[in-house]
Amino acid sequence: MVPVATRDKNGASPSVDAVSKAIIEQLQEDGRRPYAAIGKAVGLSEAAVRQRVQKLLDQGVMQIVAVTDPLTVGFRRQAMVGVNVEGDTDPVAEALAELDEVEYVVLTAGSFDLLVEIVCEDDDHLLEMINKRIRSLPGVRSTESFVYLKLRKQTYTWGTR
Amino acid sequence: MVPVATRDKNGASPSVDAVSKAIIEQLQEDGRRPYAAIGKAVGLSEAAVRQRVQKLLDQGVMQIVAVTDPLTVGFRRQAMVGVNVEGDTDPVAEALAELDEVEYVVLTAGSFDLLVEIVCEDDDHLLEMINKRIRSLPGVRSTESFVYLKLRKQTYTWGTR
DNA sequence: CTGATAGCTGCGAATTTCATCGTGAGGGGC
DNA sequence: GCCCCTCACGATGAAATTCGCAGCTATCAG
Numbered sequence: 001m002v003p004v005a006t007r008d009k010n011g012a013s014p015s016v017d018a019v020s021k022a023i024i025e026q027l028q029e030d031g032r033r034p035y036a037a038i039g040k041a042v043g044l045s046e047a048a049v050r051q052r053v054q055k056l057l058d059q060g061v062m063q064i065v066a067v068t069d070p071l072t073v074g075f076r077r078q079a080m081v082g083v084n085v086e087g088d089t090d091p092v093a094e095a096l097a098e099l100d101e102v103e104y105v106v107l108t109a110g111s112f113d114l115l116v117e118i119v120c121e122d123d124d125h126l127l128e129m130i131n132k133r134i135r136s137l138p139g140v141r142s143t144e145s146f147v148y149l150k151l152r153k154q155t156y157t158w159g160t161r
Numbered sequence: 162m163v164p165v166a167t168r169d170k171n172g173a174s175p176s177v178d179a180v181s182k183a184i185i186e187q188l189q190e191d192g193r194r195p196y197a198a199i200g201k202a203v204g205l206s207e208a209a210v211r212q213r214v215q216k217l218l219d220q221g222v223m224q225i226v227a228v229t230d231p232l233t234v235g236f237r238r239q240a241m242v243g244v245n246v247e248g249d250t251d252p253v254a255e256a257l258a259e260l261d262e263v264e265y266v267v268l269t270a271g272s273f274d275l276l277v278e279i280v281c282e283d284d285d286h287l288l289e290m291i292n293k294r295i296r297s298l299p300g301v302r303s304t305e306s307f308v309y310l311k312l313r314k315q316t317y318t319w320g321t322r
Numbered sequence: 323c324t325g326a327t328a329g330c331t332g333c334g335a336a337t338t339t340c341a342t343c344g345t346g347a348g349g350g351g352c
Numbered sequence: 353g354c355c356c357c358t359c360a361c362g363a364t365g366a367a368a369t370t371c372g373c374a375g376c377t378a379t380c381a382g
Contacts, residue, residue: 036337048360072177096314104316156229
């Protein structure tokens with residue numbers, strides 16, 4: 001579950017120096033690349049790379065995972081839902097984050113308070129999510145749905161530029 | 162770059178059977194899990210797992226990558242941009258997908274034609290992207306931005322339920 | 323029946339990972 | 353200056369994993 005890195009108390013991000021960024025870039029290209037190959041690329045020994053990677057994982061700065069196009073694994077309907085909330089947005093975000101079908105929750109500035117991405121098996125499932133799980137949450141004032149028609153790009157390679 | 166699985170001509174997804182889904186679930190928990198451990202979990206030999214994983218990667222069904230919270234690696238501004246298009250949406254989506262700062266492009270049904278997620282270093286960078294790179298694209302009729310305030314959930318574990 | 327194909331297992335060799343130890347560069351404290 | 357402590361790194365050998373390949377079986381078409 002997880003996600004989202006832990007911050008230290010000043011609100012500053014954990015220190016990620018240039019070398020660690022270079023390591024992250026390597027792993028953004030291929031999450032299974034051997035430590036020795038990464039070391040050669042960034043100028044560190046295998047052991048040093050391994051220790052840094054472990055620390056980045058422990059700190060929650062980075063995760064190494066498989067990602068798929070949901071459509072290919074049987075989820076035929078995806079949608080982004082814009083949500084407007086009455087009062088504090090945090091508890092609503094919290095409640096939404098607990099739903100399995102919800103993959104992504106972000107608090108935003110703009111004409112929606114929250115953006116929520118949901119992944120469903122079919123139209124019935126999607127409809128149920130929106131009506132029964134989202135719109136009926138206390139504090140939710142209104143929602144607007146954007147059903148995905150086609151995914152055109154999906155990358156995880158920030159920093160590789 | 163890449164992304165998004167290839168489909169066969171009937172529009173059907175490449176076959177991903179239950180065993181491959183189980184393999185994907187294992188790798189969604191830990192992208193570096195050894196093949197032997199995955200094999201034990203799904204009931205296959207190490208070599209068979211390895212062959213299947215390679216095929217899933219080759220087919221583009223799955224990628225194994227490092228993902229980070231952009232904030233921890235120096236990108237302080239993220240936003241979702243809803244775009245409305247004049248005429249065909251495909252060429253606009255294509256043009257947007259080519260921008261480095263654009264991480265996510267999806268064609269949607271609803272009051273936006275496209276949703277685009279962008280990752281920027283700071284406010285100036287964000288402003289430049291929206292005005293100079295997105296709104297000035299031929300075919301873009303209007304945009305609406307949702308600047309991210311806080312990321313609450315981000316998972317990659319579809320199928321693990 | 324024959325040949326072709328796809329997917330699996332088993333196995334030995336090559337490579338990678340891992341735990342551990344020794345070293346050297348800071349950073350106080352006195 | 354000097355000592356001590358910490359931290360990150362490199363080195364090394366043992367253990368674990370990955371890799372390539374050969375062989376087996378089931379399925380399908382002719």
